[in-house]
Amino acid sequence: MYLGIDIGGTFIKYALVEKDYTITKKWKKETKLCETKDEFYDYLCEGLKELDVECIGVSAPGVIDSDSTVLSKAARNVQIMMYHCVNEEIQSRTKIKTATMNDAKAAGYCELMIGNGKGTSSSVYFVIGTGIGGCVCDRDGVIQGVNNIAGEFSNIPMGYANGKILGLSHLASMSALIDIYNSMSETQLTYGTEVCERYLANEEAAVKAMDQWCLNICLGLFSIVIFYNPEVICLGGGISEEDWFIDKVRETWNALERPFKDLTTTRIDRCLYNNDANLLGAVLYATKH
Structure with a gap:
């Protein structure tokens, strides 16, 4: 089982995904405006440490480098992510291997691998x-x-x-x-x-x-x-x-x-x-x- 997280300016969406890439459960919560990156990632990771998943895949807005550092501004509620390493922040809180990519690139990668591409x-x-x-x-x-x-x-x-x-x-x-x-x-x-x-x-x-x-x-x-x-x-x-x-x-x-x-x-x-x-x-x- 895997966990997908899609970070948006309005909602943070979550999904449990089977190894055949079918989604078995989805949930979401509002993206809260936070004053610090620790407050943001604590909120993002609430309850995730207890999940029995092999890895976490994250879709996030903005330009993201190969180390998962966010390099550009996006919506107001997620601007606190800028200049911080997404993988490190989530892994330190969940102890689960994490990989992050830009949201549109994630969508394209999905289509390339299993969709119309x-x-x-x-x-x-x-x-x-x-x-x-x-x-x-x-x-x-x-x-x-x-x-x-x-x-x-x-x-x-x-x-x-x-x-x-x-x-x-x-x-x-x-x-x-x-x-x-x-x-x-x-x-x-x-x-x-x-x-x-x-x-x-x-x-x-x-x-x-x-x-x-x-x-x-x-x-x-x-x-x-x-x-x-x-x-x-x-x-x-x-x-x-x-x-x-x-x-x-x-x-x-x-x-x-x-x-x-x-x-x-x-x-x-x-x-x-x-x-x-x-x-x-x-x-x-x-x-x-």
Whole structure:
């Protein structure tokens, strides 16, 4: 039995995972804002020492180096993790071997090993949320890059204004969908699901916003195809579970006039393991490291 932990800005999720990588139990608790890293990790590890597990796999936000030190800021409730070694903190409290990787890379690793990227020699995982999570893989596993920032798709440059690079997250995240809709409608919405509902109801502003948003996503996908040319790009995030969305992106992709259109064979697919991908990927990584 293994334990997976997915540390997010809102919740910390836990899962007991069998050796065939099926989940037998899941639970979660709110991510508490802590004043010190010891308070944070004490809270994170409450009750874990008593579990009969071989190892712990951790999925965490931010840039994480090979020693599991967090090198960049993420959500406010987890910023206390910055510059500390996740493995050391958890192992010292639980006495259980621990391995940690970035959350989007964990999701991608899950898909590479047991999901819709299995058997490919090159694959990319494009996770649509508040930002754009990403993971680039070859047949050997996750490509980290020399500074562990490979796959930080939110920051793919899409423009430059006021002295700042406008990254892909400004145009292709769920947050961007809301912004695009609000710029086209007198009604101001708060959630991406509301835009999707209005799109499915064929509201004019929502249709225009969705068209623009999916085009932005495909421009990001084309950037990835040009610099890596993978066999498959798997879309993740809650919206990727919707068949209409996958169909819409594929339709936009096929209609996009682009160089090498008749030459490229990269498939656009969805992630097989969605909500559980971070947990399973972290466990898979821990069992092999």
